[in-house]
Amino acid sequence: MAQRSGGSQISSVKHPVVQLARRLSRPAERAEHDRFLIEGPNSVQAALDAGVDVDTLLSTGAAARRHAGLLAAAASAGTRVLQVTDQVMASIAPTVTPQGVVAIAPGVTRPLERLPAGASFVCVLDGVADPGNLGTVLRAADAAGADALVTTAGSVHADSPKAVRAAAGSLFHLPVFDAVPWPVARDACRAAGLRLVGADAHAGVGLDAAGLDGPVALVLGSETHGLSSAAKADCDQLVSLPVYGRAESLNLAAAAAILLYEVARRHRDKGAGA
Amino acid sequence: MAQRSGGSQISSVKHPVVQLARRLSRPAERAEHDRFLIEGPNSVQAALDAGVDVDTLLSTGAAARRHAGLLAAAASAGTRVLQVTDQVMASIAPTVTPQGVVAIAPGVTRPLERLPAGASFVCVLDGVADPGNLGTVLRAADAAGADALVTTAGSVHADSPKAVRAAAGSLFHLPVFDAVPWPVARDACRAAGLRLVGADAHAGVGLDAAGLDGPVALVLGSETHGLSSAAKADCDQLVSLPVYGRAESLNLAAAAAILLYEVARRHRDKGAGA
Numbered sequence: 001m002a003q004r005s006g007g008s009q010i011s012s013v014k015h016p017v018v019q020l021a022r023r024l025s026r027p028a029e030r031a032e033h034d035r036f037l038i039e040g041p042n043s044v045q046a047a048l049d050a051g052v053d054v055d056t057l058l059s060t061g062a063a064a065r066r067h068a069g070l071l072a073a074a075a076s077a078g079t080r081v082l083q084v085t086d087q088v089m090a091s092i093a094p095t096v097t098p099q100g101v102v103a104i105a106p107g108v109t110r111p112l113e114r115l116p117a118g119a120s121f122v123c124v125l126d127g128v129a130d131p132g133n134l135g136t137v138l139r140a141a142d143a144a145g146a147d148a149l150v151t152t153a154g155s156v157h158a159d160s161p162k163a164v165r166a167a168a169g170s171l172f173h174l175p176v177f178d179a180v181p182w183p184v185a186r187d188a189c190r191a192a193g194l195r196l197v198g199a200d201a202h203a204g205v206g207l208d209a210a211g212l213d214g215p216v217a218l219v220l221g222s223e224t225h226g227l228s229s230a231a232k233a234d235c236d237q238l239v240s241l242p243v244y245g246r247a248e249s250l251n252l253a254a255a256a257a258i259l260l261y262e263v264a265r266r267h268r269d270k271g272a273g274a
Numbered sequence: 275m276a277q278r279s280g281g282s283q284i285s286s287v288k289h290p291v292v293q294l295a296r297r298l299s300r301p302a303e304r305a306e307h308d309r310f311l312i313e314g315p316n317s318v319q320a321a322l323d324a325g326v327d328v329d330t331l332l333s334t335g336a337a338a339r340r341h342a343g344l345l346a347a348a349a350s351a352g353t354r355v356l357q358v359t360d361q362v363m364a365s366i367a368p369t370v371t372p373q374g375v376v377a378i379a380p381g382v383t384r385p386l387e388r389l390p391a392g393a394s395f396v397c398v399l400d401g402v403a404d405p406g407n408l409g410t411v412l413r414a415a416d417a418a419g420a421d422a423l424v425t426t427a428g429s430v431h432a433d434s435p436k437a438v439r440a441a442a443g444s445l446f447h448l449p450v451f452d453a454v455p456w457p458v459a460r461d462a463c464r465a466a467g468l469r470l471v472g473a474d475a476h477a478g479v480g481l482d483a484a485g486l487d488g489p490v491a492l493v494l495g496s497e498t499h500g501l502s503s504a505a506k507a508d509c510d511q512l513v514s515l516p517v518y519g520r521a522e523s524l525n526l527a528a529a530a531a532i533l534l535y536e537v538a539r540r541h542r543d544k545g546a547g548a
Contacts, residue, residue: 139524261532
């Protein structure tokens with residue numbers, strides 16, 4: 001039974017909704033329940049704006065007053081809106097600052113069968129380990145106008161709380177295909193007529209000579225190990241970013257942003273793509 | 275007195291060197307001692323490679339075996355090499371994974387009087403709050419071949435542990451001028467003949483029309499508030515990155531990487547600069 005105080009505030013961490021929210025920090029529980037957590041008012045607003053059928057919105061009393069418009073929008077979209085104590089909120093999101101607002105929503109990532117019809121610009125993340133990097137790349141892919149993001153099996157999940165936060169709403173803006181075995185990702189890109197261009201610091205081909213003008217899947221590897229050997233072998237071209245100074249390389253999110261925007265520029269200049 | 279066990283291992287958190295290392299997590303203590311912390315073997319190696327006169331290297335026993343070459347290089351460069359217990363190491367860097375290696379070095383950031391002679395490409399960070407972002411931008415500025423990085427007063431410090439880590443050695447590759455009042459930064463850029471180009475999501479001028487071909491100072495604002503009104507008023511031009519998809523914007527490090535590489539491309543193509 002939920003202990004309540006201050007009207008209808010949930011004050012027990014044993015309340016079933018609170019227990020579910022806490023469980024969703026774990027990938028296996030997200031998969032089992034087909035639900036994930038959206039933290040913070042901006043991300044929840046982005047989900048509602050994108051038409052995500054948010055189940056439940058939990059907020060503290062202070063956040064409910066600060067974000068009254070968001071709560072009203074959620075309620076009128078059919079979302080169950082519940083207030084929780086600060087302690088309960090802290091138990092759901094102990095390591096972050098969700099600004100007093102957390103939502104539970106049905107999963108938006110999906111396994112890959114085929115890419116969306118007409119896709120001409122796809123970003124593939126092969127074995128990315130850091131959820132913040134994944135979210136930042138997803139946000140940059142969205143800004144650059146990519147048609148989809150694919151992550152390979154072994155990558156961190158795009159619906160993990162840190163990735164959702166770093167994506168700043170972009171998880172709801174383009175299709176994200178999660179935990180896709182590399183051969184499936186490769187074949188889907190080829191079936192869609194995309195050229196597989198992999199980023200590899202050791203490649204001899206620089207950005208200018210890269211074949212990015214036509215339909216393309218940009219493949220980026222892990223922060224520490226780069227592309228898997230399978231991905232490297234299957235790519236139609238490997239390209240490297242030039243380094244003009246003394247840095248050995250760029251970090252993944254920075255390199256991804258530069259490459260994604262280079263594709264966007266080429267597609268715009270050359271009129272290629274969908 | 276230091277308590278010792280296992281030969282010459284420091285096992286007391288009260289050892290003066292350990293106490294100093296712990297203090298250096300605070301900006302005021304870094305300023306007072308003119309010292310900062312370098313965490314992890316890669317960053318320490320980068321500091322030694324760049325000729326930084328590292329005072330002290332602390333390592334756990336396991337790390338000393340794993341990074342024997344680094345310890346030998348440090349010792350032969352005149353660095354005092356000390357072993358500490360795992361508990362002492364954890365007390366120095368409790369929230370991160372320094373891989374058992376931490377060094378104390380004299381400060382490398384400095385106040386700004388004038389920019390290096392011949393500087394034609396400078397990055398100015400105006401009010402940046404996140405040390406990870408600062409370090410990532412510094413790394414990208416290094417890779418793009420920038421001549422210096424300037425942070426304005428009120429920004430997080432480039433020698434904070436998270437920034438040092440994210441910079442991945444770039445803190446030792448180009449001059450970093452820290453906590454510079456905006457008018458001083460502005461005047462130094464103008465005195466060096468640099469055009470002040472600010473990034474502003476609301477600017478009407480896009481990337482293609484931006485005046486980046488000649489000597490330029492690229493000015494980037496805070497993650498949440500963008501450029502300060504003073505910087506906005508003083509810039510010779512404000513430019514925005516195009517957004518092709520549904521994202522509202524890019525995160526700071528991604529936007530910075532794209533802009534820095536655009537400057538690098540223009541300077542290379544047009545043969546402008548120093």
